[in-house]
Amino acid sequence: MSNEAHGSVTMTLDESNKSLSLPLRLGTIGPSVADISKIYGTLGVFTYDPGYGMTASCESKITYIDGDAGILLHRGYPIDQLAEHSSFLEVAYLLLNGELPTAKERHDFEYGVMRHTMLHEQLRRFFDGFRRDAHPMAVLCGVVGALSAFYHDSLDINDPEHRRISAFRLIAKLPTIAAWAYKYTIGQPFMYPRNDLGYAENFLYMMNAVPAEPYKVSPVLARAMDRIFILHADHEQNASTSTVRLAGSTGANPFACIAAGIASLWGPAHGGANEAVLKMLADIGHKDNIPDFIEKVKDKDSHVRLMGFGHRVYKNYDPRAKIMERTCHEVLAELGIKDDPLLDMAMELERIARHDEYFISKKLYPNVDFYSGIILKAMGFPTSMFTVLFAVARTVGWISQWKEMIEDPSQRIGRPRQVYTGSPQRDFTPLDARS
Numbered sequence: 290m291s292n293e294a295h296g297s298v299t300m301t302l303d304e305s306n307k308s309l310s311l312p313l314r315l316g317t318i319g320p321s322v323a324d325i326s327k328i329y330g331t332l333g334v335f336t337y338d339p340g341y342g343m344t345a346s347c348e349s350k351i352t353y354i355d356g357d358a359g360i361l362l363h364r365g366y367p368i369d370q371l372a373e374h375s376s377f378l379e380v381a382y383l384l385l386n387g388e389l390p391t392a393k394e395r396h397d398f399e400y401g402v403m404r405h406t407m408l409h410e411q412l413r414r415f416f417d418g419f420r421r422d423a424h425p426m427a428v429l430c431g432v433v434g435a436l437s438a439f440y441h442d443s444l445d446i447n448d449p450e451h452r453r454i455s456a457f458r459l460i461a462k463l464p465t466i467a468a469w470a471y472k473y474t475i476g477q478p479f480m481y482p483r484n485d486l487g488y489a490e491n492f493l494y495m496m497n498a499v500p501a502e503p504y505k506v507s508p509v510l511a512r513a514m515d516r517i518f519i520l521h522a523d524h525e526q527n528a529s530t531s532t533v534r535l536a537g538s539t540g541a542n543p544f545a546c547i548a549a550g551i552a553s554l555w556g557p558a559h560g561g562a563n564e565a566v567l568k569m570l571a572d573i574g575h576k577d578n579i580p581d582f583i584e585k586v587k588d589k590d591s592h593v594r595l596m597g598f599g600h601r602v603y604k605n606y607d608p609r610a611k612i613m614e615r616t617c618h619e620v621l622a623e624l625g626i627k628d629d630p631l632l633d634m635a636m637e638l639e640r641i642a643r644h645d646e647y648f649i650s651k652k653l654y655p656n657v658d659f660y661s662g663i664i665l666k667a668m669g670f671p672t673s674m675f676t677v678l679f680a681v682a683r684t685v686g687w688i689s690q691w692k693e694m695i696e697d698p699s700q701r702i703g704r705p706r707q708v709y710t711g712s713p714q715r716d717f718t719p720l721d722a723r724s
């Protein structure tokens with residue numbers, strides 16, 4: 290962001306007639322931001338922005354979203370180009386380092402990640418502390434938080450080499466932890482990673498293989514998994530990313546920060562939307578029931594919601610949704626699923642909603658979650674693993690944002706303010722005098 294002001298906004302406090310000129314600063318693209326850092330010192334007031342929907346909490350060079358135009362860029366590259374031509378680890382390098390790698394840089398980065406896929410052997414016993422029916426997200430959150438107890442040789446956040454090693458470890462070990470969390474819940478043996486496989490291929494191997502027989506990962510499914518990871522790699526300052534940055538601003542170690550991000554992602558309003566889409570389709574039951582369902586959605590008194598449509602940021606078609614739709618067809622074809630009732634309902638629901646004036650006027654378009662749940666279900670993932678997969682992919686975005694924050698000299702500990710609406714100051718009342 291330019292430190293030079295490009296215009297200003299004047300704020301006047303009526304009761305005192307004091308005024309303050311707020312400098313307008315520009316990013317590379319996107320709206321200007323008003324610098325409010327001197328409001329309290331000059332006017333004695335705070336700004337009020339519940340949910341921080343209109344507040345830029347940081348300066349970042351990683352991801353740009355234009356919700357009105359349906360644009361998502363990583364380091365300037367459109368998401369559709371990355372999903373079509375790149376790989377997840379190449380996108381990871383891009384997010385972490387700012388540029389696409391050369392052939393040698395890509396080889397060295399992939400080698401570095403894949404040589405950190407194994408977990409400390411004592412962590413294997415850590416899983417036994419969970420109940421067999423524990424939710425995989427609970428296991429993921431707990432194990433990731435415990436990593437700092439096993440890898441305390443890279444916890445100096447001010448050391449660039451420690452930050453690099455921690456990034457490798459987190460990106461590499463999350464698929465192993467996620468796969469083991471799944472294996473633990475179904476009572477199957479843990480499968481150790483295979484470093485001769487690609488990132489997504491290795492994850493699918495650990496999820497599905499058993500020691501009793503060989504298992505070969507389908508290249509089509511591996512590519513689909515890789516593309517899903519790319520589409521979820523980063524998404525600007527969402528709730529979980531902001532949580533990672535806020536935790537990181539205290540100087541907490543990267544493993545603790547990522548565990549905090551996982552906990553935030555677990556919320557159904559954030560990471561559980563694709564699971565909600567499947568539940569919605571199951572409740573509809575058949576294509577013929579869609580018109581009645583649409584009418585219920587329109588009825589404000591019915592409390593029926595259209596899941597997988599609309600987005601907090603996007604007021605246009607989510608650029609990731611079309612890629613996910615194409616991937617869905619590829620996966621179903623590979624698995625020999627010709628007539629999938631869920632996909633049929635999804636496509637019909639999308640067709641109706643996109644031509645209905647009610648949804649057009651409200652700018653409710655399909656988002657990335659609309660098709661991803663169908664893909665994951667077809668690939669054999671239980672719904673309890675959907676958010677876990679989201680976390681595996683988003684870890685690279687979290688660690689990139691954390692790294693950028695640590696390296697930003699202007700970053701301070703996060704400390705939001707509030708509007709206090711409780712009791713004014715009062716004196717303590719002895720117990721025998723309280724009525």
